[in-house]
Amino acid sequence: MTENVHVISAAMVPFGKHRSSSYVGLAVPPLIEALRSAGIDKSDVDAVWVGHSYGGMMTGQRICKEIGLGTVPTVNVDNACSGGATAVHEAWEAISRGLIDVAVVIGVEKLTQFGGGTLPLSPEDREVKQGIVMPAVYAMRATRYLYETDATPEDLALVSVKARKHGALNPFAQFRQEVTVEQVLTSRPVADPLTLLMCCPTGDGAAVVVLASDRARARLGARGMRVAASILHSGQVAEGFRDMTSPEISAHSARDAYEAAGIGPEDLDMIELHDAFSIAELVYYETFGLAERGRAIDLIRDGRTSFGGDVVVNPSGGLLAKGHPVGASGVAQIVEAFWQLTGVAGDRQIEDARWAMTHVTGGGTAGLDHGACTIHLFEAA
Incomplete structure (x- = not known):
């Protein structure tokens, strides 16, 4: 039972x-x-x-x-x-x-x-030994995504602009100042095409x-709020070619979560997703069924993932604005979902919010898409 x-x-x-x-x-x-x-x-x-x-x-x-x-x-x-x-x-x-x-x-x-810089990863991992760190991984994803689709660096910047706009409404966010597309694009380069404002802060x-x-x-x-689904998957080993623009661990987790809850992406009022870098949000739009392959840009350009749109993605500001203290982030996403579904989110309250998704992945490990992915679906009670 x-x-x-x-x-x-x-x-x-x-x-x-x-x-x-x-x-x-x-x-x-x-x-x-x-x-x-x-x-x-x-x-x-x-x-x-x-x-x-x-x-x-x-x-x-x-x-x-x-x-x-x-x-x-x-x-x-x-x-x-x-x-x-x-x-x-x-x-x-x-x-x-x-x-x-x-x-x-x-x-x-x-x-x-740690005094700043990228997070320490396992020195035993063969890719880490070659200098792979998270900004480099996501920069490769972004480069490939821009090559395969009609997306531009300006679209990556729009994700950060939206995140900062939401974060400005959240008293618990690390960054609470709005930014412009130009400010994002001209901020310090980190790993081409990613700039500093396209990366989450530690x-x-x-x-x-x-x-x-x-x-x-x-x-x-x-x-x-009721926990309608709680899904945890670990990554599947796949050596050789892997499509970095199609994260299978998140796709499989979302599929299983929708099935467990008996809903689809069209039912969601909000999503708190793992936007450690701006490219991730565009990729996850497609992974979660919010957009067709290569068409995430339509959602971000038309403002359909902000307040008043189809579904509010990262109303808290997400990792890009709220910050990413790694062990705390998954729980903080659920805190935001709780505040939204119980109607106490203040200036960033989503009207009549009923369904929420939270999504977080963990770990860069050679041969795996990600080490772990956890997705929760919640229903207002």
Whole structure:
């Protein structure tokens, strides 16, 4: 028997450069707020999952002990950028199988500890040894996409312009100033054709959600949103040629999520997707069935993925504006979905929002499209 699972509370700290904060210092405030707004006590929590990549051993236990949350299972999850969302998937699975009633999921990361630059990757990976880093991978994707379609660098810039416009409405975003196409195109080159403003910033942050079964939600009298689908896939090894403009792991995950929820892309009111670089958003429009192959440019040029359009993509500002503290990002996406579907998103509220998708991938590994992909679909309750 599969139990319904609901997100009944969500909280986060503003993403940014919190150089004086620790992992514990970042995570404790939203943890306290999420428990408070859910109307639950520490004794109501059956288990805790914590997504992070660089926090070290027992990060979750160090966080929970600060508020006296102990004895229950506390599990640390590392799945690269998909770590926080993977933690939510694990909590969803435990509740849906009837093993527990209430779970807390924390996503947290402090990237300023590295002093800037690209994220450290595994030195054992053969492509990393050759100098492959994430900006280089996405620059190759962008180059190929521009070659195969009618897209131009201006279209890549439009993605960043939209992200910053949305981020300007979000008090939790790392960047809150709008930019122009010209500013994006003339910002510092990173990896041709990508410029600095086409790349997400590193930073620090934490986000927390509380998940509950039907029974617990009824007992608490909590509002929230129903988890209609929770999908986690790892990449399939494929040596040799791979179409970098068609991410199969995300396509397969979206297909399975739509099937599990019984909806299609036309039903979505919002999507929080993994826009680590501007090209990614255009590619995912097509991957998720929002546009035909090569026609993502029609959506971005016509403003159909912003407020008042067909579907609002990254109303939070996405990774490009909100920031990308990797372990926290997947949970923060769900926080945004919760605020939108419960009608408390303020200046960026999507009118009558009912269906939301969150999507995050993790890990660049030789031979794999991505190491992991987690997609969630939510329905307003």
